[in-house]
Amino acid sequence: MIGSNHRTWTAAERDRLFTEPGEVPALLERLLAVGLAQAVWLSTCDRTEIIGVAPGRIEAVNAAGAVLAERAGLAYGGRLFTVTGAAAVRHVFAVTASLESQVVGEPQVSAQVKAAYRQSVAAGLCGADLDALMRAAFAVAKRIRSETAISERPTSIVAAALEIARDLHGDLAKRQGVLVGLGDMGLLLAEGLRAVGLGGLTVVAPVDSRAEAAARRLNCHHAPFAELGDALASADIVMTAVGLGRYILTAGAVKAALVRRRRRPVFIIDAALPTDVEPGVGDIDAAFVYDLADLERVAVRGRGSREAAAVLASEMVECAVAGFLRERAERAAVPAVMALRGHFEAVRQGVLAGPELDAAEATRRLVNRLLHRPSEALRQLAVGEQRAEGERLLRLLFRLDHEENAPENEDIEL
Numbered sequence: 562m563i564g565s566n567h568r569t570w571t572a573a574e575r576d577r578l579f580t581e582p583g584e585v586p587a588l589l590e591r592l593l594a595v596g597l598a599q600a601v602w603l604s605t606c607d608r609t610e611i612i613g614v615a616p617g618r619i620e621a622v623n624a625a626g627a628v629l630a631e632r633a634g635l636a637y638g639g640r641l642f643t644v645t646g647a648a649a650v651r652h653v654f655a656v657t658a659s660l661e662s663q664v665v666g667e668p669q670v671s672a673q674v675k676a677a678y679r680q681s682v683a684a685g686l687c688g689a690d691l692d693a694l695m696r697a698a699f700a701v702a703k704r705i706r707s708e709t710a711i712s713e714r715p716t717s718i719v720a721a722a723l724e725i726a727r728d729l730h731g732d733l734a735k736r737q738g739v740l741v742g743l744g745d746m747g748l749l750l751a752e753g754l755r756a757v758g759l760g761g762l763t764v765v766a767p768v769d770s771r772a773e774a775a776a777r778r779l780n781c782h783h784a785p786f787a788e789l790g791d792a793l794a795s796a797d798i799v800m801t802a803v804g805l806g807r808y809i810l811t812a813g814a815v816k817a818a819l820v821r822r823r824r825r826p827v828f829i830i831d832a833a834l835p836t837d838v839e840p841g842v843g844d845i846d847a848a849f850v851y852d853l854a855d856l857e858r859v860a861v862r863g864r865g866s867r868e869a870a871a872v873l874a875s876e877m878v879e880c881a882v883a884g885f886l887r888e889r890a891e892r893a894a895v896p897a898v899m900a901l902r903g904h905f906e907a908v909r910q911g912v913l914a915g916p917e918l919d920a921a922e923a924t925r926r927l928v929n930r931l932l933h934r935p936s937e938a939l940r941q942l943a944v945g946e947q948r949a950e951g952e953r954l955l956r957l958l959f960r961l962d963h964e965e966n967a968p969e970n971e972d973i974e975l
Contacts, residue, residue: 567607572804572806577634597615597625601680606744612653654881658878659671704877718750738799751764751779761781762779794822798830809833812841828851908927
């Protein structure tokens with residue numbers, strides 16, 4: 562896994578890496594060209610990451626990282642992070658299960674990962690290894706959603722926002738909303754308001770093309786970021802989800818909007834991390850400001866169960882990672898087991914092909930031939946530094962340290 566996310570990059574920096582779905586096929590072709598034959602290109606509001614499989618091919622990993630870094634105008638090896646092996650599996654599972662989102666449990670990311678996976682399949686970059694990884698990630702995410710209360714927090718936050726909006730404005734069909742920025746929680750709030758009949762919605766974002774794409778998804782209007790003041794003046798409900806690390810809604814801008822609104826109240830939801838709304842806005846008459854913590858306090862019932870669900874979900878991810886890695890290791894051992902069985906069978910046939918022997922002599926010869934190569938290998942290891950490891954593996958494979966070493970009637974199961 563190579564990329565950036567909300568923990569390592571600001572929203573403005575993530576915008577430089579954000580990839581529209583229509584751009585992904587060409588980028589996947591570039592990854593294939595640089596030697597990464599199995600890859601998923603995942604781009605959301607929180608992250609842009611490459612999930613790839615390249616056993617022992619560090620040059621392909623570096624080349625893929627360079628393709629990603631190029632989008633942000635960086636040299637690979639700068640601020641992009643890379644995780645491999647078990648850590649990468651854990652990361653993929655946690656991202657898909659929404660445990661790595663800014664709002665843990667938000668439902669969009671699982672669908673976004675599935676969409677990225679489908680694009681990889683369509684481009685022919687999803688081999689058996691990557692397919693097994695992604696299917697395992699979807700399976701654990703589904704289990705977490707169905708067996709824990711992890712998704713209750715975002716749902717409860719949206720429900721609290723709807724309750725406050727109705728208390729303040731009454732019939733939402735007569736009200737206008739503005740979504741500023743495209744953070745996942747902001748989109749979730751906007752979808753919730755649209756679902757209950759919000760009269761109109763306008764999307765404004767620092768990157769106009771992204772605002773336009775979000776407006777298509779929400780079936781609403783969009784406006785240039787430069788026209789934010791006009792959008793505020795018409796808005797009864799404002800949701801901010803930019804997270805640039807600077808205030809998007811200042812006290813001055815809100816006061817000016819309220820003057821144009823003739824002091825009609827405005828409900829402002831700050832869904833950004835870090836915050837978008839200047840602290841002084843909450844002191845302005847007719848401006849009712851709530852952040853995510855405020856909304857969760859409104860929906861305080863069940864908070865303890867949601868926190869416990871997050872812990873349980875993390876434990877489920879750890880179990881799923883261990884199970885996935887164990888299954889892959891067992892599958893990797895199958896060819897060696899089959900080769901060993903084939904070797905033993907060839908030796909047995911060789912003994913049977915010789916002169917007819919009684920059972921004692923035939924089995925003595927069979928044992929001698931089977932032990933010849935391992936004995937030679939162990940003697941060679943004895944003169945080097947691998948003797949102890951060789952003996953350990955021999956004792957493990959044949960259970961030589963077990964008290965019960967009587968002959969066993971066991972068949973190898975493949």
